[in-house]
Amino acid sequence: MATDLTVELVAVRHGITAWNLERRYQGQRDIPLLFPDAEAGLLALREALANEHFDAIYSSDLDRCQQTLKWAEAAREGVPLALEPRLRELNFGEYEGKVYDELKDLPHYRAWIDSVGELQIPGGESAAQLRERLDAWLYDLAGNARANDHKKILAVTHGGVIRELRRRFETIHFWDSTVLQAQGRRWQLIYQKDEQGKGGWQCSSSSAVPALVNATP
Template sequence: MTRIILVRHGETTWNIEGRYQGQEDTPLSERGLQQGQLLAEGLRHIPLDAAISSPLQRSCQTCQFCAGLHGLPVATDDRLLEINHGSWEGVLAGDIQKQYPKEIAQWHTEPHRVQMPGGGESLEDVRRRVRAAFDDYATRYQNKTVLVAAHDAVNKAIICDLLGLGMEHFWQIKQDNTCINVLEYNDGIWRIVLLNSTNHLGFLFSGIEQAGL
């Protein structure tokens, strides 16, 4: 069996502002740094064999907090990069609503039909590359536990896919900053053991709805 502890990065300055981040390399906010440290403490006593992160600093630094307590290096995998939001990257959610009213409406109702404007990705693009990564991990890390640090859209897409759900179910999965998900692979079957846990932050659920997603 392969066990993957999948986490989302801590809060960023753009999360606070409600800007679409995509593959822009945004830093953690002060609260995001605190969340990363709390995540690390929450996983301190969980045996980890490897740590892998998106190369973007918000995920990599979150992963490093955790890996450091286990004496592990952090490997990076470009397949874990956040969705490329194209021309929406760096733009406030409210401004996107004004500039792309039809596209943003479809993004929130039919996300599986949206190709991000300006050379961005679709959720299917994200699903394919992240699923390839997870299939590799399942083979490479048999009988091991792997920490994987990624992003909101990445996590939602892979969780949907591993559950056999299409990308039209994307918005039915929530991923809070530094949430913990546990996924297990055994004999060709993936299962979800834990989803969007934030107990390490001191609450069962956040009630936070971020705009720049």
Template sequence: MNQTTRILAIRHGETAWNVDTRIQGQLDIPLNATGRWQAEQLGRAIADEGLDAVYTSDLARARETAEAVGRGAGLPLVLDTGLRERAFGVFQGLTFAEIEAQWPEAAVRWRKRDPSFGPDGGEVLTEFYQRCVDTAARIAAAHPGQSIALVAHGGVMDCLYRAATRVDLQAPRSWLLGNASINRLLWSPEGFSLVGWSDTQHLDGAVARDETNDASGAGRVGHAA
């Protein structure tokens, strides 16, 4: 029996807070007009992928994106809170600059990807990583030999990339986390492997924003969680 699960890992479409570089975390921010357009393009692009299930974070920006995926695939959505973005506590709702001004020492630990750091009221980086990887593995294990979509957030995508490529949690990020991008992984009982990353051909040159204000780090500086 084929135990390998094919995964399309998808970050949600753009939100107004992505544009403003404002930390969303687990606050329930909807897609903006661009994000809704991106979701529709995405849904059409993967309509023929032969998906067997569509799982999504329950937060609005991911759920709205997943609804377009589900329509394209003719499948219902399965909501899973384990796919939520990192809880960012007191950082949520603030811009990078505001965080640095209010909590300079905490901002340094965050930007340096301190594995033991979590903002007041938020998740520690190592705990967030383990949650993401465990959730994705649990879901994939339920679909051996099948193809599934996981619609989630920038921080979740970053964790899955690291798990698939064995990149250390503290290593600076050099890969994209574009809104509504398609990222392809395989899962087997041995773990995750990378097939392809950050496919945005379906967006036809539209801006695919790469903010980790979704809320796990500081852009391409390499601090997404």
């Protein structure tokens, strides 16, 4: 395996919304942040990223992620910013705007829960479809990083996206991969090509963002 590229990727989830507090499936609905409830988390994220310089920034094009990026003050003059639809949350289709009690007796919802999110949601996406668009984004990320010498990249996205990235890079179970609003993960990634020339990302380390107070160096 030939090492082609090394990148530090920081992925953070948007801040709190009203639907987060109401435990409604948001999916790709363009729900804004809720103030003042979101402020404490956003300020903590701003502090955590204050001394970091990113070579490129990607953000879901949904408003709650763009608001989070603005509050985090991570963007700097001259740093390329791409609004990226492929970083949107899973499309929850018919479940969007609903809470568990409204769905729990529906057979297709029970089947989706039992499948650990793998089945396609009526009117929405399956986990495989989410992974497919993330694969495409990660492939383009590698090409852009190589062409422009990007070493450190920020992505502002959604809980479901980070869950899938954690399953990929940290090989942990679906139910153990949740991150809270205005928090995220930091991964040291290596892009490698096999003998057939096919490339893929491998993770050498991961940590929480903001860093845990008692984390081991």
